[in-house]
Amino acid sequence: MKVFNTLSRQKEEFVPLQEGKVSMYVCGPTVYNLIHIGNARPMIVFDTARRYMEHKGYAVNYVSNFTDVDDKIIKKANEEGVEPSVISERYIEECKKDMKALNVKEATTHPKATEEIGGMIDMIQTLIDKDHAYVAQDGTVYYKTRSFKEYGKLSHKNLDDLRSGGRSLLVSGEDQKQDPLDFVLWKPKKEGEPYWESPWCEGRPGWHIECSVMSKKYLGEEIDIHAGGEDLIFPHHENEIAQSEAANGKEFAKYWLHNGFLNIDNKKMSKSLGNFFTVRDISEKYDLQVLRFFMLSAHYRSPLNFSADLMEAAKNGLDRIVTSVANLNYLLENAADGEAAEKEQTLLKEAEGYITKFDEAMDDDFNTADAVSAIFELVKFANTNASGASSKAFIQALKDEIVMLSDICGLIVDKKEEILDTEIEALIQERQEARKAKNFARADEIRDTLAAQGIILEDTREGVKWKRA
Ligand code: AMP
Ligand code: ZN
Numbered sequence: 001m002k003v004f005n006t007l008s009r010q011k012e013e014f015v016p017l018q019e020g021k022v023s024m025y026v027c028g029p030t031v032y033n034l035i036h037i038g039n040a041r042p043m044i045v046f047d048t049a050r051r052y053m054e055h056k057g058y059a060v061n062y063v064s065n066f067t068d069v070d071d072k073i074i075k076k077a078n079e080e081g082v083e084p085s086v087i088s089e090r091y092i093e094e095c096k097k098d099m100k101a102l103n104v105k106e107a108t109t110h111p112k113a114t115e116e117i118g119g120m121i122d123m124i125q126t127l128i129d130k131d132h133a134y135v136a137q138d139g140t141v142y143y144k145t146r147s148f149k150e151y152g153k154l155s156h157k158n159l160d161d162l163r164s165g166g167r168s169l170l171v172s173g174e175d176q177k178q179d180p181l182d183f184v185l186w187k188p189k190k191e192g193e194p195y196w197e198s199p200w201c202e203g204r205p206g207w208h209i210e211c212s213v214m215s216k217k218y219l220g221e222e223i224d225i226h227a228g229g230e231d232l233i234f235p236h237h238e239n240e241i242a243q244s245e246a247a248n249g250k251e252f253a254k255y256w257l258h259n260g261f262l263n264i265d266n267k268k269m270s271k272s273l274g275n276f277f278t279v280r281d282i283s284e285k286y287d288l289q290v291l292r293f294f295m296l297s298a299h300y301r302s303p304l305n306f307s308a309d310l311m312e313a314a315k316n317g318l319d320r321i322v323t324s325v326a327n328l329n330y331l332l333e334n335a336a337d338g339e340a341a342e343k344e345q346t347l348l349k350e351a352e353g354y355i356t357k358f359d360e361a362m363d364d365d366f367n368t369a370d371a372v373s374a375i376f377e378l379v380k381f382a383n384t385n386a387s388g389a390s391s392k393a394f395i396q397a398l399k400d401e402i403v404m405l406s407d408i409c410g411l412i413v414d415k416k417e418e419i420l421d422t423e424i425e426a427l428i429q430e431r432q433e434a435r436k437a438k439n440f441a442r443a444d445e446i447r448d449t450l451a452a453q454g455i456i457l458e459d460t461r462e463g464v465k466w467k468r469a
Contacts, residue, residue, distance in 0.1 A: 001056070001363045003225075004301060006233060006256040007154055011365055016224045017254065022053050022060045023219040025253070027211055027228035027236070028110075030067040031091035032076050035098055036276040037291065037306065038229075038262040038269040044292050045259050045300035045366070046227050047104040048409055052362045055408050063218045064107040065211060066092050068114050069204055074193055084194055085114070098279040101288045101454055103410045111214045113205070117196045119213040120205045123247050124185045124198075132246040133185055136176035139201025141186040146179055148242040154256060155234035183239050185209050208239040215252075216244065226253035230301075233258055260303045262295075269306065277306070286315060289411060293318045296368040296409055317376070321406060321413045324379040328386060328399040329416050335392040344394040347385050351401060354378035358405050368409065375405050424455055428464050431457075 002011040016022050026046045029039050043064075050060050068088035077084040092112070099106075124141055127133035132147045145151045152159045163180050184206035189195035195202045215223060221244070228237065237256065244252040261268050269276045282291050294314035298304040340348060354374050361370035382398040399414075406413040427446050434442040447457055450466070458465045 001053075002365055003255050003257060004365045005254075006258050009156070012255070014255065016058065017222060020058060022058045022225065023223040024050065024060060024062050024225040024227065025211065025215045025219060025223055026062070026064040026107075026226075027232055028064040028066050029095060030070045030072060031088045031095060032070065032072040033091060033271065034278040034280050035095050036269060036271060036278050037282060038276065040098070040102060040279050040291065041262045041295055041300075041304070042227065042229050042259050043099060043104045044102060044295045044410070045368070046257070048296060048368060049227075049257070049300075049366045050105065051408050051410055052366065060108075061219060062105070062107045063109045063111065063214065065214050066095070066110060066112045067207065067210065068092065068112045069194060070207070078192060088112075088114075094280075097451075097456065098283075098288075100451060101283060102279065102292050103289065103412060103454075105410075109218045111218060113210040113214075114194075116210060116213055116217065117205065119217055120209045121186075121196075121198050123209060123213050123216075123243065124205075126247045127185065127243065130246060132242075134178065135200050138176070139186075139188045139203065140176065140184060141200055142177055142182040143185055143239065143242060144178065145181040145183070145242060148246050150245070151181070151242050152238065154241055155238050157234060183208060183235065185243075208236055209243060211236075212240050212243040212247070212252075215240075216248065221248040221250045221252075223253050225255045225257055227257040228259075230258040230260055257300075259300045263303055263305045264307075266305055282311075286311065290315045290318055292410060293372075296372055296411075299365075299367055299369050301365070317372075318411065318413075321375060321379055321402065321411070322415060324383055325399060325402055325413045326415060328382060328395050328402075329414070331386055331388065331390065331395050332392060332399065334388065335390060335395055338391045338393065340391050340394040340397065344391060348394065348397055351378060351381055351398060354381065355401060355405065358408075362408070371405070371409065375402065375409075378402055378405065424450065424466060428457065428466060432464065 001014045003014050004010065005012050024046070026042060029035055050062050053060050066088070069084065073084050073087050077087045080087070124133060127143065128135065128141065131144070133141055133143050135141050159181065186198060186200055186203055186205055188201045188203040193204065195204055215226070226237065226240070233256075241252050263269060264275050264277075267273065267275060279288065279291070282288065290311065291314075294311055295304070297310075297314060297317070354377050357377070358371045358374035361367040361374060364370075378398075379402060382402060386395050386398055403414050427450060431443045431446040434440070434446065450457060454468055456467050458467070
């Protein structure tokens with residue numbers, strides 16, 4: 001398997017640090033709002049990469065953080081007159097719902113910045129002790145970029161240009177910086193902001209340190225893959241490398257993977273530009289499987305333009321697969337038992353060619369666009385060759401192959417496997433009874449089971465209502 005490494009700017013053979021295991025860290029969202037579909041792109045594409053590696057037999061330890069202390073969260077909290085944690089907890093829950101509906105697998109660990117402050121203080125102290133950081137008069141701690149000889153190795157930027165450009169860009173309060181590229185590790189509290197005790201001042205961490213700390217804590221000092229959107233290459237990931245490698249004395253991550261931007265009218269979709277759709281907006285019009293399929297129709301590194309036409313095309317594409325599987329289910333119900341006949345065996349060999357094609361595409365830096373084409377070819381093959389005269393074994397084999405490849409892409413195409421309305425209602429009934437009997441553990445378990453199937457419960461005055469996410 002080859003992956004494109006931003007560090008070397010080329011495709012490299014993927015060799016994990018430990019045989020059979022992959023450690024992977026994906027920078028997660030800042031939780032002050034519902035996620036937009038641009039934020040969903042790294043979630044979907046790196047979840048697909050994870051699924052493919054798991055399919056190949058790797059045990060993937062997947063960590064993705066929530067940034068829950070940040071200016072935007074604090075601003076929103078002040079506007080609403082609540083604690084910042086009320087805002088961040090609210091949007092973490094909403095984000096998790098969106099991820100479920102997008103069929104993004106739960107991370108092995110989902111750490112939150114505010115729960116890792118102790119580890120951040122420790123790493124900052126190590127950086128000070130090793131002379132990679134300094135404390136300014138007001139208690140701000142800065143990273144000393146000049147002390148890290150390899151600073152700039154990920155972004156391949158001309159640092160001297162950045163430095164001279166940066167001098168005039170110094171904002172007020174940053175005049176204690178020794179170098180324009182130095183960045184904040186810890187900053188003093190301001191009125192109305194959450195803060196923590198530290199050896200330097202009461203304050204809070206800069207943004208970059210959290211990922212260095214969480215990655216080390218949950219995955220170790222050296223990891224296989226670090227990923228995120230391409231806007232994170234500089235300065236976020238560059239700074240993470242500087243922090244981790246200076247503190248630990250080891251190479252931080254072997255492979256750096258970055259997704260291209262999701263654009264709208266060929267402009268970057270972002271909250272600050274106001275040209276965005278939330279995942280929730282899209283869910284009002286489409287099953288979110290369509291959004292997932294849309295994202296996978298392009299290579300993850302390419303820019304992708306969002307448009308109504310492309311979403312319609314994605315809907316039709318996904319429908320083709322779902323309809324084919326439904327048709328195979330129908331044929332299965334009516335097919336005669338028995339092994340695949342000789343001619344069918346030959347056809348199944350031919351069908352394996354599409355699986356090979358799929359694997360080759362995914363082995364080539366997770367080329368989901370070509371992988372999806374291979375699924376379409378398999379679907380066409382199944383539509384042409386399975387009929388009322390086919391054996392059960394043959395139809396089942398074709399169906400299993402389509403479902404397996406779709407599943408690697410995180411696409412649910414066998415609607416028969418979906419939980420039925422009657423089953424949902426029975427579980428809700430059982431949950432009500434468990435609650436009455438004060439068996440909250442069982443009640444929560446049922447809610448989680450349903451949530452895992454994308455069923456959202458709502459307690460209303462008229463009783464429990466449910467909907468599919
Ligand atoms: P943020 O909450 O802005 O830190 O973003 C969370 C993740 O979403 C990061 O990996 C970003 O790079 C990514 N991201 C944000 N906007 C877009 C976009 N328009 N297209 C693709 N990825 C994005
Ligand atoms: Zn990060």
